[in-house]
Amino acid sequence: MEFHxxxxxxxxxxxxxxxxxxxxxxGKLIAPVKKQEKFYFDVIGDVSKVELSYTRTILPPKKFLxxxxxxxxxxxxxxxxxxxxxKAEPQIIFGIHSCDLHGISILDSVYLKENPDPRYLEVRxxxxxxGISCKPDEYCFCMSTGTAFPDxxxxxxxLTDIGDNYFVTIGSTKGDEIILNMKEFFRxxxxxxxxxxxxxxxxxxxxxDFKNLxxxxxxxxxxxxxxxxxxxxxxxxRCLGCGTxxxxxxxxxxxxxxxxxxxxxxxxxxxxxTTSCQYPYYSLVAGGHYFKPTRAxxxxxxxxxxxxxxxxxxxxxxxxxxxxCSAECPAKISMIETIKKLRGTADEEELRKVAE
Amino acid sequence: MKKSLEKLLxxxxxxxxxxxxxxxxxxxEELAPGHKRFSFSFLDxxxxxxxxxxxxxxxxxxxxxxxxxxISICSSPTRKGTIELTVRKVGxxxxxxxxxxxxxxxxxxxxxxxxxxxxxxxGHNVLIIAGGLGLAPLRSLIWYILDKRPLYKEVYILYxxxxxxSVLYKEEMRRLRKRPDVKCLYILDKIENEEDxxxxxxxxxxxxxxxxxxxxxxxxxxxxxxxxxxYKFIGKELLKNGYPESQVFxxxxxxxxxxxxxCGHCQIGYKFTCVDGPIxxxxxxxxLPEML
Amino acid sequence: xxxxxxxxxxxxxxxxxxxxxxxxxxxxxxxxxxxAYFPLAQDNNTFDEEFDVMFVEGSVTTEEDxxxxxxxxxxxxxxxxxxxxxxxxxxQAQKNDEASLEEMLKTVYGKTELFLKVSKPRAVSEVVExxxxxxxxxxxxxxFVYAVSSLLNGVKPFFPKIPVCHECKLSETExxxxxxxxxxxxxxxxxxxxxxxxxGVGCQGCRGNCDFPNFKEMLKILQENGLSEKDAVAxxxxxxxxxxxxxxxxxxxxxxxxxx
Numbered sequence: 010m011e012f013h014x015x016x017x018x019x020x021x022x023x024x025x026x027x028x029x030x031x032x033x034x035x036g037k038l039i040a041p042v043k044k045q046e047k048f049y050f051d052v053i054g055d056v057s058k059v060e061l062s063y064t065r066t067i068l069p070p071k072k073f074l075x076x077x078x079x080x081x082x083x084x085x086x087x088x089x090x091x092x093x094x095x096k097a098e099p100q101i102i103f104g105i106h107s108c109d110l111h112g113i114s115i116l117d118s119v120y121l122k123e124n125p126d127p128r129y130l131e132v133r134x135x136x137x138x139x140g141i142s143c144k145p146d147e148y149c150f151c152m153s154t155g156t157a158f159p160d161x162x163x164x165x166x167x168l169t170d171i172g173d174n175y176f177v178t179i180g181s182t183k184g185d186e187i188i189l190n191m192k193e194f195f196r197x198x199x200x201x202x203x204x205x206x207x208x209x210x211x212x213x214x215x216x217x218d219f220k221n222l223x224x225x226x227x228x229x230x231x232x233x234x235x236x237x238x239x240x241x242x243x244x245x246x247r248c249l250g251c252g253t254x255x256x257x258x259x260x261x262x263x264x265x266x267x268x269x270x271x272x273x274x275x276x277x278x279x280x281x282x283t284t285s286c287q288y289p290y291y292s293l294v295a296g297g298h299y300f301k302p303t304r305a306x307x308x309x310x311x312x313x314x315x316x317x318x319x320x321x322x323x324x325x326x327x328x329x330x331x332x333x334c335s336a337e338c339p340a341k342i343s344m345i346e347t348i349k350k351l352r353g354t355a356d357e358e359e360l361r362k363v364a365e
Numbered sequence: 366m367k368k369s370l371e372k373l374l375x376x377x378x379x380x381x382x383x384x385x386x387x388x389x390x391x392x393x394e395e396l397a398p399g400h401k402r403f404s405f406s407f408l409d410x411x412x413x414x415x416x417x418x419x420x421x422x423x424x425x426x427x428x429x430x431x432x433x434x435x436i437s438i439c440s441s442p443t444r445k446g447t448i449e450l451t452v453r454k455v456g457x458x459x460x461x462x463x464x465x466x467x468x469x470x471x472x473x474x475x476x477x478x479x480x481x482x483x484x485x486x487x488g489h490n491v492l493i494i495a496g497g498l499g500l501a502p503l504r505s506l507i508w509y510i511l512d513k514r515p516l517y518k519e520v521y522i523l524y525x526x527x528x529x530x531s532v533l534y535k536e537e538m539r540r541l542r543k544r545p546d547v548k549c550l551y552i553l554d555k556i557e558n559e560e561d562x563x564x565x566x567x568x569x570x571x572x573x574x575x576x577x578x579x580x581x582x583x584x585x586x587x588x589x590x591x592x593x594x595x596y597k598f599i600g601k602e603l604l605k606n607g608y609p610e611s612q613v614f615x616x617x618x619x620x621x622x623x624x625x626x627x628c629g630h631c632q633i634g635y636k637f638t639c640v641d642g643p644i645x646x647x648x649x650x651x652x653l654p655e656m657l
Numbered sequence: 658x659x660x661x662x663x664x665x666x667x668x669x670x671x672x673x674x675x676x677x678x679x680x681x682x683x684x685x686x687x688x689x690x691x692x693a694y695f696p697l698a699q700d701n702n703t704f705d706e707e708f709d710v711m712f713v714e715g716s717v718t719t720e721e722d723x724x725x726x727x728x729x730x731x732x733x734x735x736x737x738x739x740x741x742x743x744x745x746x747x748x749q750a751q752k753n754d755e756a757s758l759e760e761m762l763k764t765v766y767g768k769t770e771l772f773l774k775v776s777k778p779r780a781v782s783e784v785v786e787x788x789x790x791x792x793x794x795x796x797x798x799x800x801f802v803y804a805v806s807s808l809l810n811g812v813k814p815f816f817p818k819i820p821v822c823h824e825c826k827l828s829e830t831e832x833x834x835x836x837x838x839x840x841x842x843x844x845x846x847x848x849x850x851x852x853x854x855x856x857g858v859g860c861q862g863c864r865g866n867c868d869f870p871n872f873k874e875m876l877k878i879l880q881e882n883g884l885s886e887k888d889a890v891a892x893x894x895x896x897x898x899x900x901x902x903x904x905x906x907x908x909x910x911x912x913x914x915x916x917x
Contacts, residue, residue, distance in 0.1 A: 049829045065830045089472045120372040124625035249843035251822035263629030266622045268432040270810040289868040290817040295456025318635040339834035457813035
């Protein structure tokens with residue numbers, strides 16, 4: 010069951026602080042906070058710092074599931090005995106937007122379907138995900154990727170803003186328990202609440218400028234058909250290869266592993282750090298051969314992976330339309346524009362005339 | 366919660382796929398300048414018995430202090446108890462491995478990748494094409510097929526190297542040539558001295574040998590491994606000679622960190638070399654232009 | 658015992674001071690290695706024996722520097738250049754391609770005859786073969802410790818030349834380039850942990866070029882952020898020394914760039 014209407018509750022906005030305080034008892038509370046003009050997910054001490062009217066954080070909440078730099082093992086250089094100090098702590102990530110929830114469900118598939126990673130699973134089991142509705146800006150295109158609304162895939166609670174209250178839907182038994190344990194903050198839903206909730210999806214849709222949204226219909230095929238398109242070269246001309254697009258992406262997972270010996274040479278630490286397909290060394294093999302030697306080949310690879318690779322590997326698009334890669338790109342390369350160029354989207358008016 | 370994800374998240378914690386097993390170096394042989402064969406057996410006796418792999422698969426070997434490297438297994442699964450790897454001294458990790466001696470301990474995990482479709486090949490001719498170090502994964506296939514010789518029809522081995530000095534497994538390859546149940550054609554880039562001449566009188570590119578193979582292409586499976594630059598030419602020549610794309614299998618090399626489809630480095634288009642490869646049918650190049 | 662040397666050529670000695678700041682690591686090293694040559698930090702230095710690892714700071718600018726570094730190469734199994742002066746020539750080399758030595762001397766000292774015999778500042782690698790380079794102004798402590806522990810263990814250190822944006826973004830710093838502040842992060846070799854950008858100061862490029870930097874776009878962006886083309890080129894060249902030659906202004910030169 011995706012949606013238990015009989016279990017949905019209403020959280021009056023004045024109770025939010027109390028609810029957040031209560032969540033802190035369940036584990037480490039993580040929520041968006043403001044830093045200068047931008048937002049980021051951080052561990053919360055003072056719940057008044059939690060900022061819920063944000064469009065996007067610099068980095069997705071992924072960093073609390075798969076840290077950007079992680080020690081995998083320590084081993085003895087002589088005996089090769091491997092040990093690990095890994096420990097997953099209970100945590101609650103509060104205030105995640107729909108796109109990032111979809112991003113996490115993509116990571117779930119990546120890490121848990123084939124060759125499941127026990128660490129990721131342990132962290133996921135100890136993590137509570139609480140989502141919140143949002144308002145899009147010009148970089149958002151979750152409407153095209155089908156990730157504008159949570160689809161009951163992997164979260165525990167989702168708060169939809171319905172004016173003075175949040176309409177709280179329950180996505181898992183874990184979420185249900187949380188509400189039961191803190192029922193003093195919630196009230197039963199009324200017909201009026203339900204009515205407002207039903208309207209919320211069309212309200213979100215109304216905030217998009219549909220002319221700006223990219224058409225992602227048969228996008229895998231488009232990318233494959235346009236393999237030799239000059240658009241790649243044109244766009245890559247501007248690409249700095251800085252890797253920001255992948256580092257801020259909620260679905261990117263590539264990492265490099267390196268062994269760091271201690272000064273006395275007795276132990277070695279195996280470290281994994283997030284990397285980017287936009288870096289030349291990414292495809293460099295011993296002997297000096299670059300399998301992705303040009304900027305255009307690396308640039309193309311990212312699109313290829315997102316729109317052809319993920320569908321092949323996990324049967325979902327690798328893009329959730331969060332807009333981070335476009336919003337953070339120092340060269341202002343826009344994914345929406347690149348896709349439009351690749352499609353060679355002609356004037357729709359004109360097409361209609363041809364059809365007639 | 367969706368069924369598919371509910372299933373994933375409610376599973377018990379699996380074993381750690383990245384945790385390697387301790388292995389002992391039992392033997393080291395210098396094959397050619399900068400090339401060594403290492404033999405390993407696991408410290409865990411049970412693992413030596415239960416270990417199975419398919420020719421063409423690879424392992425991730427931890428070189429103490431230096432890190433992990435993906436290396437093709439060059440021994441045949443039909444010969445149990447030891448795993449052999451052929452290693453060229455080419456980077457910062459292999460340099461350290463090359464200094465290691467019998468008795469030293471390393472760690473190995475695997476086997477990874479798909480391997481050659483040895484069962485599909487049964488009942489057909491097999492053409493094996495190796496260039497330089499490309500012999501390593503194919504050596505596993507060669508001995509696998511020879512140990513199960515009656516299951517296969519004609520077997521051809523084409524092997525090209527720079528000169529005699531860089532020929533790997535010299536004795537073995539010489540013995541193979543004497544066997545009546547396998548046809549061997551060897552070629553050198555350039556014949557410069559007596560040693561070279563004693564090895565073969567053929568001088569030129571590996572591709573030149575392909576038209577000389579006397580097999581019915583439709584009934585033949587081809588296994589190719591060589592340096593990255595060679596694939597394009599070998600592929601073209603095979604197609605020209607009528608070998609079906611779906612029956613030509615190439616073994617590819619990419620940068621790898623994990624071997625289990627998590628680190629991303631080895632991606633070729635939409636596929637991971639480590640889990641969807643490293644053996645790809647030539648047919649795949651149609652969808653993955655950057656493959657060769 | 659492993660013999661280590663740390664020598665300074667022409668520079669501010671800041672990198673050597675930074676090494677002295679690695680207290681924890683130094684404490685672990687004492688007793689395991691012998692600092693046979695480290696004039697900045699100790700008396701009794703010998704320069705006559707073989708060194709296992711020699712760290713060289715500073716650019717080769719005087720005759721004495723050149724003699725020292727030649728001897729260091731001869732005496733050392735591994736020679737590591739530390740800091741941007743040793744790796745690229747440093748700030749003192751930024752005008753190497755624009756002015757003659759005489760012009761430089763006249764501008765700075767008012768005369769061309771000095772008590773020392775000087776040349777244009779050069780990177781150590783322009784004089785002798787260098788095994789590893791640890792750039793930065795100053796050198797990064799963690800990288801130094803990692804390099805030392807790798808070398809002592811007989812392993813070559815691994816330094817992927819990725820851009821500063823990597824570390825900057827992962828520490829969730831707001832992009833300064835997008836904010837309109839001139840920043841060289843996208844074309845500069847990471848490893849510093851992006852301390853400048855986190856304080857709101859644009860990256861100054863002290864660690865030199867990352868792999869295949871896109872200077873064309875960088876120049877365009879710097880100009881959009883208020884610098885003239887000339888200033889933008891000068892800004893990029895401050896720390897890059899000989900690497901600054903990779904900054905091409907016209908399209909013709911750019912066409913054959915590797916990895917473009």
